Amino acid sequence: MTGFGVASxxxxxxxxxxxxxxxNHRGLTVKLRLAAECQGFEAALEARVRSRIDRGAVSMAVAVQVRNVPDAVIDLALAERVVDELRELAQKLGTAVTLSDVLAFPGVIPVERAGVRLTREVPDDLLALVDAALDALLESRRSEGASTAAAIEEQLDALERASASVAERAPQLAGLYRDRVLQRVNEFLEGRARTMEPGEVVREVAVFADRVDVAEEQQRLAAHLARGRALLAESGPIGRSLEFLVQEMLREVNTLGSKVLDADIAHQVVAMKTAIDRIREQAANLE
Known part of the structure; x- marks a missing residue:
């Protein structure tokens, strides 16, 4: 799931x-891009990210603008020596000595830059900003997650409708097969003395009906659909669970499709596989 968050x-x-x-990422990867002032914080900041996020390719950038407030104090003793030397040099060169020449001499104005000693312990105020940025990122992911969950719910509905059409069509197959068997047998035996016994037709149709019975597959698929809706109602990470569930759904639909060679049911199988494929794509966007 994508997301973005900033704090300053x-x-x-x-x-x-x-x-x-x-x-989006199947697992969790963390990449840090830190300012020089943050060197040594890598392990702590990565651990912070991993404690808040379970899935995705996460990148964090930390920029620091250091406050340089120099304390300027003129070193008068050094300045006097510099003036004497510069005057002697200026006389030889025939030039004049200015105040800027003296002040520009290294050490006349000693500068001590304010800085922070870097340690491996992350300052609390920096951690607070990191948490604020992660909060914003998670909020944006929650918003996207709600839209993704709604899209998955639509595909679960489509899958359920296609399954219902299969359930309506499947019981008719045995009767249709019986009619085809009788028609072909009668055409074959037409003009011959022998006729096919009713018991033979019944046995043939019974074998066919058992072979195309998809009740168990549909029961398991219905259970998977119910589980999928239950997952969408949960508040925690569900992406991986949905991906595993999608695999089980596809297994049942493939078995169903291989059992029944019927044009109408084949059409519904295609619709179910399409819905499952879309659910898989959306599940990859969820944490």
Whole structure:
């Protein structure tokens, strides 16, 4: 399931912006792109992501703008020595010494840049921003998940309708087969002394009826449909469970289709496989 979340704010490191993205993936992968000020936080931040997300290709970028507030204090002793040396040089070169020449000399204005000592322990204020970005990402995934669940529900309905059509058609097959058998036998025996005994027809039709009986497959398929709807009603991660369930649905439909060689039922089998394939595609988008 895709998602996106950002958060920004002031921290002990400086101004921080956290951006999280998630793309569809069968498992969970985490990629971090951290500012130099965040080196050493990789393991902790990846663990944070994995504690919140179960599935997807997640990337997190952390940008830091460090606040540099230098304390400038003129080193007067050094400045005086620099002035003396520059004046001597200026006299030889026939030029003048300016204040900017003195101040530009290294060390005249010692600068101590404010910074944060980096450790492997992530500051709490940075973790708060990471959590805020993950919260936003998860919220966007929940919104997409609701739409995906509705799309899966539509395909479950389509699958159920096709199964109902098969259930209506299947009981008629034995009678149709009986009529075809009698017609062919009568055509074969026409003009001959021998006739086919009714018992022989009954046995032939009984064997056929047993071979094309798909009641068990339809019962199991109905159970899978009920389980699919139950999963959609759950609040936790259901993507992998749906993918396994789709495999079971397809197994029943394939068995059903191989048992019955009937044009009407074959049409419904195609419809069921189409619905199952769409459910599989959508399930890959769910956590």
């Amino acid at each position: 704010g002031e921290t002990s490191l400086g101004s921080v912006a956290v951006e999280c993205r998630a793309l």
